[in-house]
Amino acid sequence: xxxxxxxxxxxxxxxxxxxxxxxxxxxxxDDFTSLPGKERLQLLLEFSxxxxxxxxxxxxxxxxxxxxxxxxxxxxLAVEVDDGDTVHLFFDAPPEAPTTxxxxxxLHAGLDGLGADEVLATPDEFTGQLGLTDxxxxxRLRGMAAMLSRIKRQIRTHRA
Amino acid sequence: xxxPYDSAAKFQDYAQPEVLVSTxxxxxxxxxxxxxxxxxxxxVLVYETGHIPGAVKLDWHTELNAPETRDxxxxxxxxxxxxxxxxxxxxTLVLYGDRNNWWAAYALWVCTLFGHPDVRLLDGGRAKxxxxxxxxxxxxxxxxxxxxxxxxxxxxxxRAFRAQVEDHLGxxxxxxxxxGEYSGELLHMPDYPxxxxxxxGHIPGAxxxxxxxxxxxxxxxxxRKELEAIYAGEAGLQQEDDIVVYCxxxxxxxxxxxxxxxxxxxxxxxxYDGSWTEWGNSVRVPIRRGDRP
Numbered sequence: 001x002x003x004x005x006x007x008x009x010x011x012x013x014x015x016x017x018x019x020x021x022x023x024x025x026x027x028x029x030d031d032f033t034s035l036p037g038k039e040r041l042q043l044l045l046e047f048s049x050x051x052x053x054x055x056x057x058x059x060x061x062x063x064x065x066x067x068x069x070x071x072x073x074x075x076x077l078a079v080e081v082d083d084g085d086t087v088h089l090f091f092d093a094p095p096e097a098p099t100t101x102x103x104x105x106x107l108h109a110g111l112d113g114l115g116a117d118e119v120l121a122t123p124d125e126f127t128g129q130l131g132l133t134d135x136x137x138x139x140r141l142r143g144m145a146a147m148l149s150r151i152k153r154q155i156r157t158h159r160a
Numbered sequence: 161x162x163x164p165y166d167s168a169a170k171f172q173d174y175a176q177p178e179v180l181v182s183t184x185x186x187x188x189x190x191x192x193x194x195x196x197x198x199x200x201x202x203x204v205l206v207y208e209t210g211h212i213p214g215a216v217k218l219d220w221h222t223e224l225n226a227p228e229t230r231d232x233x234x235x236x237x238x239x240x241x242x243x244x245x246x247x248x249x250x251x252t253l254v255l256y257g258d259r260n261n262w263w264a265a266y267a268l269w270v271c272t273l274f275g276h277p278d279v280r281l282l283d284g285g286r287a288k289x290x291x292x293x294x295x296x297x298x299x300x301x302x303x304x305x306x307x308x309x310x311x312x313x314x315x316x317x318x319r320a321f322r323a324q325v326e327d328h329l330g331x332x333x334x335x336x337x338x339x340g341e342y343s344g345e346l347l348h349m350p351d352y353p354x355x356x357x358x359x360x361g362h363i364p365g366a367x368x369x370x371x372x373x374x375x376x377x378x379x380x381x382x383x384r385k386e387l388e389a390i391y392a393g394e395a396g397l398q399q400e401d402d403i404v405v406y407c408x409x410x411x412x413x414x415x416x417x418x419x420x421x422x423x424x425x426x427x428x429x430x431x432y433d434g435s436w437t438e439w440g441n442s443v444r445v446p447i448r449r450g451d452r453p
Contacts, residue, residue: 045208073203096258098205136204137221 021126022118025110033131040131047105048098051091058090065092066154070146072139073097075104077147079154085116087155091147099136103144106130107151116155122148162278163195163252171283173384175425179418180283180381181254183292190214196247196303199286200257200267210296212256212289216245216303220263220411224270232313238274239308246303249277256282256289260375262415269414269431273313281418284380291378318417320404320430322438325363326445332401333366334391336416337408337436342368344449357440361449363406367395368453371412374419387424399426406432406439 021029032040058064058078065076074097078090089112091104111119127144166185171177181189189195190213197215199207207217218224223241226233233241247253253276257264261281271279282289290296315321320328340346344360362368373390376382382390391397403426407413410433417431432439439445 041205041208045205048205048209095209096206097203098209099203102205135222 020121021123022110022114022121024114025122025126028106028110029126029129033129035131037131037135041135044102044106044132044136045098047109048102049105051093051101051105051108054090054092058092062092065090066150068143068147068150071100071103071143073100075100075143075147077104077150079151079158081116081155081158087114087116087119087151088112089151099140100143103127103140104147107144107147111151116159120152120155122152124148162250163189163192170383174423176422179280179422181280182283183289183294186212186254186282186289187294194250194252195254196245196251197254197256197282198245198247198267200255200263201286202257202259202263206258206286208298210298212286213295213297213299214301215256216301218245218255218267220266224267232270232273235274235310235312238313239310242276242308243305246301246306247308248306249309251278253279254282255279256285258286260287260372260379260415261285262371262412265415265418266411269318269417272318273315274311275314284378287379318421318430320406320432322432322434322442322445324430325404325406325432325434325439328402328404329363329446330365332397332403333363334395334397334403334405334413334416334420335362335366335368335407336371336405336413337362337368338370339368339451341408341436342366343451344447357436359440359447361440361447362436362453363439364446364448365453366406368451369395369416371407371415374416381419381423384423387419391420391424397426400428401426402428402430404430404432406435408436409433410435 032043035043065078068075068077074094076092080088082088089108091108093101093104111122124145127141133141165178166181168182168185171180186197197212198218199211199215200218200220201207204219204221224232226237253271255264255268264281264285268279268281335342342362346360369390374382374387397403403420405413405416410431413431413435417429420426420429440447
């Protein structure tokens with residue numbers, strides 16, 4: 001069972017969804033919030049470094065990717081749902097935008113390979129639970145929330 | 161003791177050649193005592209990916225602002241910050257960063273509010289250093305804390321507040337945002353949808369000169385003749401003008417402030433850091449939409 005995280009940085013006016021974090025995302029949230037501020041940035045950098053490179057079929061045909069204009073730096077993503085209803089995520093962001101890459105890396109580590117229902121159940125507000133709001137500016141976190149909502153929308157479109 | 165100035169020929173044409181150093185100068189002086197190099201970036205993680213060896217990080221978002229008052233740090237906060245970075249009042253401080261030194265220029269402007277005597281920009285910033293294949297390091301330097309004095313922030317010389325800008329209407333103003341923000345088609349800067357204002361447009365009378373025009377393709381500042389053609393020629397600024405520059409929150413306009421004040425030598429240039437996020441949202445202040453000033 002996913003663990004419910006209270007999210008100390010929750011903005012009151014944000015719509016609250018009732019989903020729970022899947023165990024992988026919950027562990028990532030725990031990893032971030034158990035660290036002091038500066039080390040959280042270091043961890044974010046590790047997610048940035050670990051973001052898998054784009055597979056050739058997307059690198060060769062970039063119009064298959066969806067841009068996320070809410071991000072402050074160029075970020076493109078692709079979502080595949082296979083016959084077993086498993087979600088596969090692909091991201092592309094330049095190395096000179098490590099914060100954006102780091103957020104993509106968190107979503108990849110926390111959601112890639114899960115079932116479509118599990119991804120759709122991810123609470124929209126989880127990005128505020130990482131303890132990064134005061135470190136990287138809320139704007140960038142909204143970019144991450146936008147990535148998540150676009151991923152969900154693509155899954156829903158795929159199912160429709 | 162201040163380090164020697166960079167005698168590169170290009171800089172000698174500027175009004176104040178001493179405010180810039182080249183990548184070569186920095187490479188030659190990197191180990192000199194009396195020098196601190198600080199990186200200030202738009203992306204807060206870029207420093208961690210590798211920086212000029214020995215450089216400290218100066219973060220605009222968490223270190224220079226005082227969010228409770230929507231202001232900058234006060235004299236004590238600035239002294240504490242400089243001490244933590246190992247900077248003394250005598251230090252030659254060289255700033256650089258990503259995106260044409262956008263945030264580095266902002267940090268330099270804040271240092272100017274506290275009158276730090278010797279602060280310079282690395283011409284071409286981070287991009288040029290990397291393009292030249294110069295070394296980067298992930299080691300975070302440990303510098304002993306210093307005894308930086310508490311200096312009162314002086315907001316009267318290079319900073320403008322909203323009421324002053326209202327009084328300034330009709331006098332020279334430069335809006336450095338993108339053309340779409342200036343005309344009012346965009347309520348925010350391209351790719352930054354959340355930093356918006358309820359009204360789109362510009363301050364009446366302000367001329368549009370997007371900030372990045374001052375930079376060449378390699379991120380260095382354009383030479384003096386090119387800059388004069390833009391700011392004195394196209395924008396019609398005159399030497400004795402009282403000039404206000406602004407953007408969205410005052411960071412891009414710090415870059416233009418630097419160009420006007422230090423490279424072209426206009427003596428009266430103020431940066432309105434409240435900028436469009438304040439003006440565009442304010443009650444009973446006029447705006448203008450469209451391409452005309």
